[in-house]
Amino acid sequence: xxxxxxxxWTRLFSPRMAHVRASEIxxxxxxxxxxxxxxxxxxxxxxxxFPLDRVQAAYAQALADNGQAALQYSVSEGLPALRGWIxxxxxxxxxxCGIDNILITAGSQQALDxxxxxxxxxxDTVLVERPTYMGALGAFNAYEPRYAALDLGAAAPSGARLAxxxxxxxxxxxxxxxxxxxxxxxxxxxxxxLVIVEDGAxxxxxxxxxxxxxxxxxxxxxxxGIEAARTLYCGTFSKTLSPALRLGWxxxxxxxxxxxxxxxxxxxxxxxxxNQMVAAQVVSEGYEAHLEQxxxxxxxxxxAMQAALARHMPLGVSWSRPQGGMFxxxxxxxxxxxAQLLEACLAEERVAFVPGAPFYAVEPDRASLRLSYSLPSAxxxxxxxxRLGRAIAARMGGAVMAKAG
Amino acid sequence: xxxxxxxxWTRLFSPRMAHVRASEIxxxxxxxxxxxxxxxxxxxxxxxxFPLDRVQAAYAQALADNGQAALQYSVSEGLPALRGWIxxxxxxxxxxCGIDNILITAGSQQALDxxxxxxxxxxDTVLVERPTYMGALGAFNAYEPRYAALDLGAAAPSGARLAxxxxxxxxxxxxxxxxxxxxxxxxxxxxxxLVIVEDGAxxxxxxxxxxxxxxxxxxxxxxxGIEAARTLYCGTFSKTLSPALRLGWxxxxxxxxxxxxxxxxxxxxxxxxxNQMVAAQVVSEGYEAHLEQxxxxxxxxxxAMQAALARHMPLGVSWSRPQGGMFxxxxxxxxxxxAQLLEACLAEERVAFVPGAPFYAVEPDRASLRLSYSLPSAxxxxxxxxRLGRAIAARMGGAVMAKAG
Numbered sequence: 001x002x003x004x005x006x007x008x009w010t011r012l013f014s015p016r017m018a019h020v021r022a023s024e025i026x027x028x029x030x031x032x033x034x035x036x037x038x039x040x041x042x043x044x045x046x047x048x049x050f051p052l053d054r055v056q057a058a059y060a061q062a063l064a065d066n067g068q069a070a071l072q073y074s075v076s077e078g079l080p081a082l083r084g085w086i087x088x089x090x091x092x093x094x095x096x097c098g099i100d101n102i103l104i105t106a107g108s109q110q111a112l113d114x115x116x117x118x119x120x121x122x123x124d125t126v127l128v129e130r131p132t133y134m135g136a137l138g139a140f141n142a143y144e145p146r147y148a149a150l151d152l153g154a155a156a157p158s159g160a161r162l163a164x165x166x167x168x169x170x171x172x173x174x175x176x177x178x179x180x181x182x183x184x185x186x187x188x189x190x191x192x193x194l195v196i197v198e199d200g201a202x203x204x205x206x207x208x209x210x211x212x213x214x215x216x217x218x219x220x221x222x223x224x225g226i227e228a229a230r231t232l233y234c235g236t237f238s239k240t241l242s243p244a245l246r247l248g249w250x251x252x253x254x255x256x257x258x259x260x261x262x263x264x265x266x267x268x269x270x271x272x273x274x275n276q277m278v279a280a281q282v283v284s285e286g287y288e289a290h291l292e293q294x295x296x297x298x299x300x301x302x303x304a305m306q307a308a309l310a311r312h313m314p315l316g317v318s319w320s321r322p323q324g325g326m327f328x329x330x331x332x333x334x335x336x337x338x339a340q341l342l343e344a345c346l347a348e349e350r351v352a353f354v355p356g357a358p359f360y361a362v363e364p365d366r367a368s369l370r371l372s373y374s375l376p377s378a379x380x381x382x383x384x385x386x387r388l389g390r391a392i393a394a395r396m397g398g399a400v401m402a403k404a405g
Numbered sequence: 406x407x408x409x410x411x412x413x414w415t416r417l418f419s420p421r422m423a424h425v426r427a428s429e430i431x432x433x434x435x436x437x438x439x440x441x442x443x444x445x446x447x448x449x450x451x452x453x454x455f456p457l458d459r460v461q462a463a464y465a466q467a468l469a470d471n472g473q474a475a476l477q478y479s480v481s482e483g484l485p486a487l488r489g490w491i492x493x494x495x496x497x498x499x500x501x502c503g504i505d506n507i508l509i510t511a512g513s514q515q516a517l518d519x520x521x522x523x524x525x526x527x528x529d530t531v532l533v534e535r536p537t538y539m540g541a542l543g544a545f546n547a548y549e550p551r552y553a554a555l556d557l558g559a560a561a562p563s564g565a566r567l568a569x570x571x572x573x574x575x576x577x578x579x580x581x582x583x584x585x586x587x588x589x590x591x592x593x594x595x596x597x598x599l600v601i602v603e604d605g606a607x608x609x610x611x612x613x614x615x616x617x618x619x620x621x622x623x624x625x626x627x628x629x630g631i632e633a634a635r636t637l638y639c640g641t642f643s644k645t646l647s648p649a650l651r652l653g654w655x656x657x658x659x660x661x662x663x664x665x666x667x668x669x670x671x672x673x674x675x676x677x678x679x680n681q682m683v684a685a686q687v688v689s690e691g692y693e694a695h696l697e698q699x700x701x702x703x704x705x706x707x708x709a710m711q712a713a714l715a716r717h718m719p720l721g722v723s724w725s726r727p728q729g730g731m732f733x734x735x736x737x738x739x740x741x742x743x744a745q746l747l748e749a750c751l752a753e754e755r756v757a758f759v760p761g762a763p764f765y766a767v768e769p770d771r772a773s774l775r776l777s778y779s780l781p782s783a784x785x786x787x788x789x790x791x792r793l794g795r796a797i798a799a800r801m802g803g804a805v806m807a808k809a810g
Binding site: 059 | 414415417418419420421422425426427447449450452453455457460461464465468469472473474475476477478479510511512514515518522523524525526529540543544546547548566598600643647648649650651658660661663664667668670671672673674675676677678679680
């Protein structure tokens with residue numbers, strides 16, 4: 001194809017695009033298709049755990065029983081059957097609500113995008129954890145916000161509008177908020193007139209023990225009902241059923257859901273009709289048993305990773321001990337840079353992870369990295385952590401080694 | 406559920422929400438579920454024309470052969486198999502391009518949203534036809550543009566950034582642009598440094614005869630290649646396969662597609678993996694024969710509607726004669742208001758359509774309405790148009806009747 005002239009498109013783009021950048025690590029992570037690399041990079045569910053038989057049956061049934069409707073346009077809010085199931089589940093989790101409190105989105109990623117679109121004007125401040133979910137920053141950035149570190153011990157800065165948090169088995173830190181921090185955030189939000197965006201992507205993947213109440217449940221209890229709450233709960237089927245269906249949801253007051261429905265309509269009309277039918281069918285039977293399978297499988301992988309870290313990491317390296325979810329956060333000795341370490345690990349050790357810096361909206365701690373244990377086998381977890389430990393040890397300076405030894 | 410206090414959310418919304426409004430007619434059109442209403446309202450494909458058997462087979466095959474990948478995350482750009490097919494089709498249509506010139510979107514609605522997000526800052530001007538596709542306004546409005554009428558006889562106003570057009574069998578007008586207008590738009594765009602957004606949603610649904618070249622094909626011919634073109638072509642499988650899959654695409658220069666991919670990633674990560682596999686499979690065999698079936702069925706319905714209009718409309722009413730697509734545009738006698746007529750028609754005649762005014766971004770012509778013939782049967786088309794004609798005739802003033810008689 002002959003190219004006579006390439007338009008300078010940059011000049012035509014909206015100023016918002018200064019905030020929307022390709023991830024620096026995206027190119028590096030494209031290498032992950034190479035089969036000899038052990039990857040702890042993506043937060044990717046283990047496909048062996050997909051309920052494949054039941055999804056197959058549900059597609060066949062939806063198309064056989066109701067094929068024309070399954071392939072037709074449907075309402076922007078989402079299918080009543082699926083919204084009803086979600087509303088019942090949110091109610092059971094302590095946030096009594098109805099179908100009109102639920103919008104079906106294209107994964108929780110779209111929930112974050114629509115929430116950013118609804119609330120953020122350029123220069124508004126979003127309060128985030130350090131570290132926070134990189135994909136949330138990717139969603140919000142297009143609306144040109146500032147970011148500040150969420151500080152439960154201080155009043156929210158002026159101009160703060162949203163507080164985005166992952167309180168359960170967080171991506172990337174693996175951390176779960178204790179009850180008192182949840183209560184403190186609700187108080188801060190009320191004082192600062194903040195909207196709380198609760199990302200519950202991993203909430204269903206707890207390894208056992210008493211779960212803390214969701215922020216939205218505590219909010220409803222304080223405020224007297226979902227319509228008076230200021231928390232928007234973002235849920236997803238990506239980690240529990242299948243990410244390929246692209247189905248998530250927002251639960252919140254109708255006054256917010258109604259506006260998000262308008263933005264959903266302008267954005268992509270509605271979520272896939274047939275995929276919603278399939279999800280509604282699959283969650284209608286045996287879903288608890290399926291979740292128990294997932295929890296047990298990821299617990300085993302998490303334990304394998306904890307054991308491998310204890311076995312192979314040099315002294316001076318520390319890591320989180322998640323009670324659910326898919327992630328371990330690793331703190332490296334001072335002076336390390338996760339991105340440089342990744343480059344070396346890919347070249348020398350054929351092991352991958354995500355460096356920590358991109359998970360910080362403010363004041364990045366480069367001496368950190370995120371490991372996901374959801375996809376690799378227990379054997380690969382041990383071997384991959386062995387390689388990572390060796391790469392770290394090889395780079396430890398004399399001072400650190402002395403301290404460690 | 407007890408509501409103690411309802412937060413005043415409006416105060417927390419972004420200023421953009423002043424531009425995002427619920428459609429005035431949405432409430433009225435919710436009545437369409439009532440079975441005794443004959444509806445010409447939605448631009449909804451006839452579900453009897455969905456390739457249901459082949460879609461069933463494709464879901465079964467994707468899940469049987471490749472189930473884990475079908476249910477897993479996939480790349481933001483879209484699956485190479487589907488993008489490759491689209492690139493080949495765009496190439497065959499006169500716009501030689503490769504896979505990197507294609508982004509898969511959630512229907513063409515999302516293509517419009519992402520394009521608005523990429524190019525529009527508040528106050529930028531979008532040039533549109535009068536009337537234009539209401540859903541495009543719904544997508545762009547969130548980016549707070551102004552609108553101006555596209556005038557091929559004058560220079561583009563300053564601040565104009567996009568020209569949005571539906572050059573083939575347009576929604577809502579049914580109109581097809583002649584070649585010389587297409588060439589004139591390309592010249593205007595070059596002079597005014599405009600990006601052309603070509604909505605090709607109905608392009609595959611021509612009833613026969615020579616099709617005009619797509620704008621992107623003319624642009625590529627003028628500029629020397631896709632990388633030098635300033636036209637972004639938005640296509641969709643919603644009208645040809647199934648809207649429920651939520652699959653469309655943008656074809657354009659890589660410099661634009663690359664940025665749209667970033668916005669897609671931040672917006673909802675990617676289109677449904679399994680739905681993309683299914684679409685790629687279904688279009689791979691017998692697609693031309695399927696399209697011929699669609700064209701023939703919609704041509705028959707279009708003819709039924711033209712015949713019914715000729716039979717039942719009072720003098721003083723005129724309408725378009727589309728050569729493809731799903732829509733007829735009706736001009737009512739002066740003084741009529743399509744919205745008032747709809748209200749009366751729903752109450753008295755049990756027939757529905759969309760009033761014309763919402764299709765105008767500037768200077769609405771209220772004495773107009775849009776009819777879609779894609780969904781109702783030929784019998785219902787005749788009966789519905791008879792009712793509509795009766796309602797119009799009953800409301801015609803003496804002056805109009807005199808002129809008509």
